[in-house]
Amino acid sequence: MNTVAIAVTDGMLQFELSLAYEVFGAAPDGVAVPWYDVKVCGSGAIEVGRFRLEPDHGLDRLPHADTVIVPGWTDVDVDPPADLVDAIRAAHEAGARVASLCTGAFVLAAAGLLDGRRATTHWAHTQVLAARHPRVEVDPDVLYVDNGSVLTSAGKAAAMDLCLHLVRLDHGSSIANVVARRLVVPPHRDGGQAQFVTTPVPAPDSHPLAELFPWVIERLDQPLTVEDLARQARMSSRNLGRHFRAVTGTTPLQWLLTQRIRHAQELLETTDDSVDTIAAATGMGTATTLRRHFNRTVGVPPDTYRRTFRSRTSVTAPGP
Template sequence: MHRIAFAVHEHTMLFEAAIAAEVFGVDRSDLSPTGDWYDLTVATPDGSPPGWLPQAAAHGYEVLPDMDTVIVPATADPAAPSSPALLTALVRAYEAGVRIASLCTGAFLLADAGLLDGRSATTHWMHAGEFAGRHPRVDVRADVLYVDEGRVLTSAGKTAALDLCLHMVRTDYGAAAANELARRLVAPAHRPGGQAQFIAAPNASVSPDGLEAALEWARARLDQPLTVEELARKAGLSSRHLARRMRDATGLSPLGWLQRQRLALAQELLERTDATVEQIASRCGMGTATTLRRHFQRVLGVSPTAYRNTFHR
């Protein structure tokens, strides 16, 4: 059987851990083409079983290098120092060839152990900035549901833990097993898009100091062709100076800012109105539905129709 361990720590969050326990801690050998399933162990600081999973075998962190897979659940306090004993055990497990996965903010522990250096990784989008600041050697992907780097895997926030767990089942036991498990859990076997579609659109009332009037003028005309030169004239700046001010304040070029405002307006119209995609594209200055779909797919990872199906109010 595939030996899998949850590396439980003092800040473990139960929601993501419960998702993983439902996938890996229940005997579903009837789904396996080989007739076996996962053999779950819980690794805790003192080797005692946690009260929320009393049926699982419990050991100390020293068993992690003997596993096939180790899962690090989310931490409720990403800023809290990681347990040195757990970090040491994770490194030893990785060196022993163990596959290691984190759920949500559990990525902070993997990064603290140095296992994400030079790799792409994700975590909950609300903590992505903090994660990138603390771990500059990690390529932080805040727009995806999970990242598979072979022997190191990370998931995005909350229910994205299920996306990663199903992906691991698909890797270990095949697509048929993962698809049937998803049906039993009343969940999609594969969700389109990534975390980006769940991040709130930028607050239109927030503008860089001194540029409020010019940017508000642009927001009121998103349905019209606008150029960087027009925006610069409205701000009383040269195009180069405007670009520098915009990048310093927003991290975007003027053109990128305009595009993001148009996309934000499209999101709002998809959520709150029944206008067609063609009508929304025109009202946002995107021109055609094809252009809107292209930008939606590039930035949010889903089509406008899929976005509306999820968020329409």
């Protein structure tokens, strides 16, 4: 079982702490795979917002975890506690995957884990992080950054995106989607999407593309173009691009490709269809095209992805 240790200290942000425990703490209904064993680790009782929390274990448990989550914390103007920094560094040296949520990136940076790496944090604190840790390549415009054994996210909703990304890496797209449905959140937002610094996140049905998205998802097997999407949305291609950038942080074609790849992942996990059949079902046309885009996006060929997740995935999907 994959052990997840949530490292806590005084002043942790309760939203990110609760979010991590909600995602990793209990398997959703219908998922028949070994789930995470979550440990809350700290140096004694801590203050989280207006609450007092008694950790299950000490920070010395971190090097024994497979994944360590560092939630955000409130006071980024002071150095994080030395015992926490040392424990995070020891966990990474022991082989743990370490992920920070929001301002938890300051802890990872203090431990030296972000030196020479690209990283992000809440947009309001990216300049502070870059100034305090000049060896870190701070990207203020993304939701999360995956460096393999070290991951960082922006704030609030982006922390959820990173947690679901970890579930997807461990258990595949189908199970990550089940978790997302249970939490009533979007199943996937690419880490490269913008943090929406100046554009408020619209309500699900309040933006001009609300009807277009489901229309596209139902037609992924078709060779859709930007002009097709613009015509369905009753706007020009240029206006469509502006709305896509505002709502998704990316272009219509990149968003469409992402949906095709995610659908291909689900079909690889849940069916015995050939790669040629899946290429047709996802609008990729040929197996060669699917393999090229899949390998570039996911990092492995479709056949390897299927062998990896079909061997450990068993999902009874809930109703819509």
